[in-house]
Amino acid sequence: MSETTTQRPGPDASGEGRSLTKRGDAGARGRTTIADGVVEKIAGLAARDVDGVHAMGGGLSRSFGAMRDRVPGGGGKSPARGVKAEVGESQAALDLEIVVDYGVAIHEVARDVRENVVAAVERMTGLEVVEVNIAVSDVKLPDEEDDEDDGSSSRVQ
Known part of the structure; x- marks a missing residue:
């Protein structure tokens, strides 16, 4: 043989x-298969680790997520919020939607997010990341209230 x-x-x-x-x-x-959701969680956590990223997801998904987070047993903040992955046998492609802090260089934050996500996904899964598309959906101003607060300012008790 x-x-x-x-x-x-x-x-x-x-x-x-x-x-x-x-x-x-x-x-x-x-054969090992890796679910899209696994890659989405890894990418979401890696993106959140980058300085200048305030939140993940667009306004509507963040609002629904904040409401879900306030409900007992709602599951807490989803690490995959704002991330969509397509996973094949050996490759993955990702779309991320982020909110950045006011004053940061958006192109630099996007570059750092892309590098961090690629490194984390490739290291943890062995998949080749062929593309990471980043959509910046909002800028968090210093005086704006957070959509993802802890619920302590809610009018309803």
């Missing part, structure tokens, strides 16, 4: 290209 090598995604020792895996290794003896 001859050993066959196949191309697998991932950097080689030089940090470029793809590494080789021998067929018959444990990694080739089954």
Whole structure:
């Protein structure tokens, strides 16, 4: 029986290209699928880690999310809010909707979000991220109330 090598995604020792895996290794003896929601959560958490990102999602989704967060058992803040992923066998494409803080350089925040999301998703899933589209839907001004507050200012008790 001859050993066959196949191309697998991932950097080689030089940090470029793809590494080789021998067929018959444990990694080739089954199939792993990763749900869109898993990638969406990873991307959402990675995007929130970037300075200048105030929130994820558009105004309507943030409003509904804030209402859901106030309901007992509502599940808390969803890490996947504002993220849509399409996951294939070896690749993923992502769309993110973010709100940035006033005064930040939006193009730099978008670049940092993209880099952080790509690094996190590729590291945790092994998928190749082929695109990360970012839509900036709002700017959080310093004197604006937060849509995602803790509910303590609610008029209804």
